[in-house]
Amino acid sequence: MTKHLQRDLEEIKQHVLKMGGLVEDAFHQACAAVALRDGTRIETAGTLERRIDRLQLQIDEEILKVLALYQPVASDLRFVTAAMKIVNDLERIGDLASNICERMRQLIDATELGEPVEIERMMELCTGMLRDALDAFVRSDSALARDVVGRDDEVDRLNRGHFDLLIRRMRKDPDAVETAVAVLSISRNLERIGDLATNIAEDVVFVVDAVDIRHQDLERE
Amino acid sequence: MTKHLQRDLEEIKQHVLKMGGLVEDAFHQACAAVALRDGTRIETAGTLERRIDRLQLQIDEEILKVLALYQPVASDLRFVTAAMKIVNDLERIGDLASNICERMRQLIDATELGEPVEIERMMELCTGMLRDALDAFVRSDSALARDVVGRDDEVDRLNRGHFDLLIRRMRKDPDAVETAVAVLSISRNLERIGDLATNIAEDVVFVVDAVDIRHQDLERE
Secondary structure, X not given: OHHHXXXXXXXXXXXXXXXXXXXXXXXXXXXXXXXXXXXXXXXXXXXXXHHHHXXXXXXXXXXXXXXXXXXXXXXXXXXXXXXXXXXXXXXXXXXXXXXXXXXXXXXXXXXXXXXXOOHHHHHHHHHHHHHHHHHHHHHOXXXXXXXXXXXXXXXXXXXXXXXXXXXXXXXXXXXXXHHHHHHHHHHHHHHHHHHHHHHHHHHHHHHXXXXXXXXXXXXXX | OHHHHHHHHHHHHHHHHHHXXXXXXXXXXXXXXXXXXOOOOHHHHHHHHHHHHHHHHHHHHHHHHHHHHHOOOHHHHHHHHHHHHHHHHHHXXXXXXXXXXXXXXXXXXXXXXXXXXXXXXXXHHHHHHHHHHHHHHHHOOHHHHHHHHHOHHHHHHHHHXXXXXXXXXXXXOHHHHHHHHHHHHHHHHHHHHHHHHHHHHHHHHHHHHOOOOOOHHHHOO
């Protein structure tokens, strides 16, 4: 039975990685939509989203089957419950990537802002965080996962900076309002993607090191 | 052993409900902050958030213990895995409630908009959705849970309406920018709370009826 369990766990892992690859593709579409000011990426993102959603339902079923059939314990149990959370977070990242594409679709023909908004820097950071969180998952690399967690502050900082900058811009230039609101929305979506990549990395640390590093501020009280 | 399992499942249920109550309190603080234009609620929300986070960590541990000790199957297994997801969604609603309080704190002394933004209607809808999703969970009432799922469209519609309205407002009144951006952000947070209450309701349907009603658009293709 242990052999069957290991085979099924490996299958779940492969499906999570496949889902992760699709989510990375969806996020890549979103980044290209923003960088190239291309409003047509929404269709590709939508197709990817449906494949992502299907995989989510399938993996959730596989996880329930493994729990019911083999009653895994210790690290196998941590792996299975973490996989359930990771699948949830990946699906949400796919949603957010679609949101970004949708925003860009609405922006066609809108005013170019020409402000030095650091959206590209946020996209680079998030791309790296997502890639490394998935790599950490596949390689059971908790050091890499902890490194991902540490990068989220920079994403948050960039997002906050956008707020101040774009509010000032809208005050002095009413024509910039629509674009600025869209850029704010994209910035906020990226900030959430950073959070979710962080969640995935925290789950990897839990699987590998058997410690729950979420809500660390609670310990410090 | 079945008796012990049932006792531990009941304990998890009680803790999820306790967490749900705290999240409802946090959301109530957020609603009061907005309705009364009161920027001081952030502290109460912060205290609640820490209690919510602690319960999340505790319940997740209890769930792992139940999975490892009793290897539940069928409806017990569905209950446990759904509880894990619900706890995640509840924690996120608590976060969003804190975000709303934080937004109101920043708004003190900012321009009053005086626009007929339907934030209060969104808050009412979300309050009802959260309450009924938790009620459906405690009473294993899938009809009520399905009803909650059906209400989310109205929340989404109100949120989209705010965008058009507030963008127009900012274009003609630069002094309204800061407040309008905050209202947009509150509206978006409420829309997410509606989504998460919907997720909880979907999980309740899964526990009670053993059907996964997420991503129903996939079936219709």
